Amino acid sequence: RLLGQLFEMYQFIVRLLFIFSSLCFFSLTGISGKSQILFALVFTTRYLDLFTIFISLYNSSMKIIYIGCAYATVYLIYMKFKATYDGNHDTFRVEFLVVPVGGLSFLVNHDFSPLEILWTFSIYLESVAILPQLFMISKTGEAETITTHYLFFLGLYRALYLVNWFWRYYFEGFFDLIAIVAGVVQTILYCDFFYLYVTKVLKGKKLSLPA
C-alpha cells in the first residue's frame, strides 16, 4: 500500500518534472490537454470528501496536492503555453467517455447518494481518462520521452494498487469491488503502452510507432 502511494507520488513528481522541463523548452508537444482535463475532473469529484471525513494529515494534504497539480497542469496547457499545445492532434471526443461513465456511475455504485455517485464517477473516469492521450500518440505516431515516462508512472501506480488490494483482501478482508474492477480495466488499457515503453523507451529510443 505504501509502495502504491509512493509510486502515486512519483507519478506526480514526474508530472511536475514534465511541466518544468516544458517551461525550459516552452513546449508541451505530445501531451493531451483533454486527458489532463479529465484527470482534473477525476480528482475534483473524488476528493469532495475532504470536507466530510478526515483520515490523516498525509491523506488530506495529498488530496489537495493532487487537485492543485491537476488544475495547474490544465492551466499551463490551455493558458500559459497554449502556443505549443498541439490541439490539432488532440481530437478524442471526451463526451464518448464522460457520458457513458456518468450513466454507469448512477447504475452501479455502493450507495445512491450524491457524494458516493461522484466518487464512483471519478473511479470509472480515471480508468479511461488516459484514452485521449493514447489516441493522440497513436495519431501522431510518436511521443516525447518525458511524456512516456510520465505515462508509465501514471499507469504503474494503479497497477501497484492491484497488489495492495490483493494484500488488503488477504490480510484485512477488505475489498472495494468498484475500485478493483476499474483498476484492472485501467491497467489493461496501459498494457500496450507498457510494452512499447519497455521495448522502446527503456532501450534509449524515442517512442515512435510504425506508420
Place this chain on the structure above:
Amino acid sequence: EDTVPEKDEL
C-alpha cells in the same frame, strides 16, 4: 450492495 467500503485510499 449494503455496505459502503471505507475511502481511506487515494
